[in-house]
Amino acid sequence: MSEVKQPADCVRKADIRTAIDALDEELLQIFARRQLYVRRMAEIKQHPDEAFDHERIETMVSAIRLRAEELGLEGDQAEQVWRTLIDWNVAFEKRTIAARLEVQD
Missing domain, CATH: 4.10.860 (DNA Excision Repair, Uvrb; Chain A)
Incomplete structure (x- = not known):
């Protein structure tokens, strides 16, 4: 995967797309971790x-x-x-x- 640049350093659409794709992967990982807590909450609630x-x-x-x-x-x-x-x-x-x-x- 290409290096992720800061927004001001992006000069091509590909630079921006690479950064957004990397951020989307981070978001998915965070949402997946968050879901583990939601699952646990569902186990605790009666x-x-x-x-x-x-x-x-x-x-x-x-x-x-x-x-x-x-x-x-x-x-x-x-x-x-x-x-x-x-x-x-x-x-x-x-x-x-x-x-x-x-x-x-």
């Missing part, structure tokens, strides 16, 4: 209703949005990404917990 915590979600999204803006990222973009991630995680936890309870019955 009922599917525990998967959705409105107050926790809103607090988390607000903090993510603020931090994103501090970093120069559009708050709307960060919020949309995290809400999508959270929605998927809630659904995953609900399915996982419900399946576990079904097996226990």
Whole structure:
């Protein structure tokens, strides 16, 4: 793989694509690690209703949005990404917990 350049040092589209591809790989690895915690949370929670915590979600999204803006990222973009991630995680936890309870019955 080619060397990843800083944005200001990119003079060709290929330079930028290489950097974005490298960052995408890092993001995938981070999301995969995050998913391990979501899986563990689903093991710990006792009922599917525990998967959705409105107050926790809103607090988390607000903090993510603020931090994103501090970093120069559009708050709307960060919020949309995290809400999508959270929605998927809630659904995953609900399915996982419900399946576990079904097996226990």
